[in-house]
Amino acid sequence: MTDPAPLAVELRGITKRFPGVVANRDIELRVRRGEVHAIVGENGAGKSTLMKTLYGMHRPDEGQILLDGREVSFKSPGDAIAAGIGMVHQHFMLADNLTVLENVVLGAERSHGIGAGARRRISEISEAYALGLDPDDLVEDLGVGDRQRVEIAKVLYRGATTLILDEPTAVLVPQEVDELFGNLAELKREGLTVIFISHKLDEVRKVADAITVIRRGTTVGTADPATTTAKQLAELMVGAELPTPQTRASTVRDTPVLELLGVTVASPGGRPAVDDVTLTVREGEVVGIAGVEGNGQAELVDAVMGLRPLAAGTIRLGGEDVTAWTTRRRREGGVGFIPEDRHRQGMLLDAPLWENRILGHQTRPPAASRRGRGLFIDRKAARADTARIMSEYDVRAPGPDTPAVALSGGNQQKLIVGREMSAHPRVLIAAHPTRGVDVGAQSVIWELLKDARAEGMGIVLISADLDELIGLSDTLHVMLRGAVVATLDPAQVTPEQLGGHMTGAVAGTGAR
Numbered sequence: 001m002t003d004p005a006p007l008a009v010e011l012r013g014i015t016k017r018f019p020g021v022v023a024n025r026d027i028e029l030r031v032r033r034g035e036v037h038a039i040v041g042e043n044g045a046g047k048s049t050l051m052k053t054l055y056g057m058h059r060p061d062e063g064q065i066l067l068d069g070r071e072v073s074f075k076s077p078g079d080a081i082a083a084g085i086g087m088v089h090q091h092f093m094l095a096d097n098l099t100v101l102e103n104v105v106l107g108a109e110r111s112h113g114i115g116a117g118a119r120r121r122i123s124e125i126s127e128a129y130a131l132g133l134d135p136d137d138l139v140e141d142l143g144v145g146d147r148q149r150v151e152i153a154k155v156l157y158r159g160a161t162t163l164i165l166d167e168p169t170a171v172l173v174p175q176e177v178d179e180l181f182g183n184l185a186e187l188k189r190e191g192l193t194v195i196f197i198s199h200k201l202d203e204v205r206k207v208a209d210a211i212t213v214i215r216r217g218t219t220v221g222t223a224d225p226a227t228t229t230a231k232q233l234a235e236l237m238v239g240a241e242l243p244t245p246q247t248r249a250s251t252v253r254d255t256p257v258l259e260l261l262g263v264t265v266a267s268p269g270g271r272p273a274v275d276d277v278t279l280t281v282r283e284g285e286v287v288g289i290a291g292v293e294g295n296g297q298a299e300l301v302d303a304v305m306g307l308r309p310l311a312a313g314t315i316r317l318g319g320e321d322v323t324a325w326t327t328r329r330r331r332e333g334g335v336g337f338i339p340e341d342r343h344r345q346g347m348l349l350d351a352p353l354w355e356n357r358i359l360g361h362q363t364r365p366p367a368a369s370r371r372g373r374g375l376f377i378d379r380k381a382a383r384a385d386t387a388r389i390m391s392e393y394d395v396r397a398p399g400p401d402t403p404a405v406a407l408s409g410g411n412q413q414k415l416i417v418g419r420e421m422s423a424h425p426r427v428l429i430a431a432h433p434t435r436g437v438d439v440g441a442q443s444v445i446w447e448l449l450k451d452a453r454a455e456g457m458g459i460v461l462i463s464a465d466l467d468e469l470i471g472l473s474d475t476l477h478v479m480l481r482g483a484v485v486a487t488l489d490p491a492q493v494t495p496e497q498l499g500g501h502m503t504g505a506v507a508g509t510g511a512r
């Protein structure tokens with residue numbers, strides 16, 4: 001047997017405190033040179049905090065960081081980059097109207113200039129790691145998988161030998177996930193080290209050489225992907241046995257709750273963003289909308305919520321034409337909304353949780369109370385109800401007065417889901433309801449959606465998680481370039497087939 005590779009990254013006894021929270025407590029992490037190392041753990045376990053510490057965005061309160069056996073101390077990401085650490089964030093940070101070359105070089109002009117030298121270096125990187133990038137392509141013409149490869153190229157261009165990827169597969173369809181894993185294998189072959197955070201335990205087992213499990217801020221162990229099952233991993237993460245999900249009989253009733261008739265939304269680019277979409281959601285029905293990101297799903301949601309005008313078509317809620325209604329009136333009429341981008345649409349990050357609890361629901365209990373003829377915000381009731389949601393939905397935070405910004409992404413999401421479900425809407429528009437939440441919270445949210453459906457709620461589910469779409473939907477529509485191009489039976493379709501429809505490969509329309 002050959003000796004194990006030397007340690008590329010070693011974190012010893014890392015502790016990081018925030019007001020009221022110990023985000024990382026005495027964490028140990030050992031990553032070998034040339035391995036793909038996965039970090040898994042529940043929402044709020046401390047994964048992002050640990051990675052931000054390694055990337056120089058946080059200073060640890062205690063502990064040491066060693067790279068190739070030498071202790072380092074980073075004051076900023078700039079220091080980490082100079083030491084060979086690169087980070088690919090979950091939300092891409094690319095300029096759409098620039099080329100691949102311009103995006104990669106932006107901010108690193110000093111390395112190889114902006115001319116022939118830079119172009120040569122990018123081509124070398126693309127070739128060495130089989131990224132398949134053309135330096136002259138406009139980023140706006142690229143699909144999600146390619147954009148991610150541009151982000152990886154950016155990091156490699158800056159000389160990274162250790163790459164941190166934050167939930168890299170959350171936005172990818174199965175084919176793209178396979179391509180990414182191919183890219184990771186290339187990086188590994190060239191001796192680079194990859195650390196990645198993921199909630200998808202099956203993928204972790206497939207691609208990782210080693211796994212570190214974090215629970216409530218501290219390392220609870222490492223696992224061997226070859227011999228650990230996804231269920232065992234999940235149990236290590238939560239420290240308890242998970243319930244096995246069970247499928248249920250159809251609860252679809254005849255009464256339509258939401259109808260879209262020929263809904264069309266214009267886009268500045270010419271071709272409509274939403275192109276003549278007709279669909280019905282009945283009581284007790286989950287209607288899933290699949291699609292590669294950027295194919296009109298977000299605009300469709302905006303149209304249903306009254307956040308974007310229609311160029312043509314009609315929207316009916318419980319049989320009533322609501323096309324001209326404001327967002328607020330639609331919400332009061334019984335439409336719940338879990339938005340895709342919680343930071344833009346769903347939360348006020350600097351505001352306390354109780355204010356976020358009543359956001360969009362200010363005119364109804366528990367927020368509103370009538371005194372005389374006026375309408376007042378009842379803060380006490382809002383705080384009490386926030387505490388209830390925090391306990392029912394397992395939102396881990398010190399209390400209702402904690403600012404939303406201090407919560408981990410998954411815990412923010414749980415608060416939004418709790419808020420929207422608490423209003424008992426007739427129709428729920430759920431855009432990526434479990435994005436960024438861990439397996440435990442995911443199964444809780446799935447159960448809640450199923451219960452609500454059984455009680456008659458109509459649900460529109462937009463998700464990039466194909467297992468979620470297939471597992472929850474009663475009807476499944478696929479959107480491509482703004483139009484519904486296929487309607488599938490979730491009981492019959494596999495994730496691979498669905499992925500084929502989403503990229504247009506199946507219908508022969510060419511991949512986007």
Ligand SMILES: Nc1ncnc2c1ncn2[C@@H]1O[C@H](COP(=O)(O)OP(=O)(O)OP(=O)(O)O)[C@@H](O)[C@H]1O
Pocket residue numbers: 018019021022023041042043044045046047048049050396397405406407408409410411436437438
């Ligand atoms: N800037 C901050 N200020 C205060 N508290 C914070 C801050 N960042 C993180 N925390 C807290 O630290 C803990 C760990 O959060 P972290 O984001 O690292 O978790 P995570 O494992 O990445 O979770 P998720 O899977 O939900 O993204 C949480 O309790 C969170 O509320």
